Amino acid sequence: MPDDRGRRDQTRIDLGQDHQVRYWCEKIGCTRDELVHAVAQKGVMSEDVANYLRRTKR
Template sequence: MSDDTSLRAPQDASRIAMGEDYEVRYWTNKFGVSRERLQEAVDAAGNSAAAVEAYLRR
C-alpha cells in the first residue's frame, strides 16, 4: 500500500523517507532545517526520526 500524499504527516512517523517530497517538507518544517541538512542528518544517523532529531540537536 502506498502512502497517501494528501496527509500532512508521514504514515510512519518513526522513519524519514527522503524519497517522498511531502515527507521531506514535513520533516524540514518539524526540525527547522533545510533539505540538505536533513539529508546530512539521515546519512549520518540513519532514517530513524528519533536518531535524526538527536543528531540535529548536537
C-alpha cells in the same frame, strides 16, 4: 511516481517522498540539505536524526 500520502510512519524519514521531506524539515526545523546529511549520518529513524541535528546546530 506520485507521493503516497497514506498513513505516515512517524518513526522513519523517507527521503524519496517530497511531502515527507517537507514535513520533517518543518517539524525538526532544518533545511533539506541538513536533513539529507543527517539521514546519511544517523539513518532513517526520525528520533536519531532530530537528536543529531539538535546537537550539531548548537
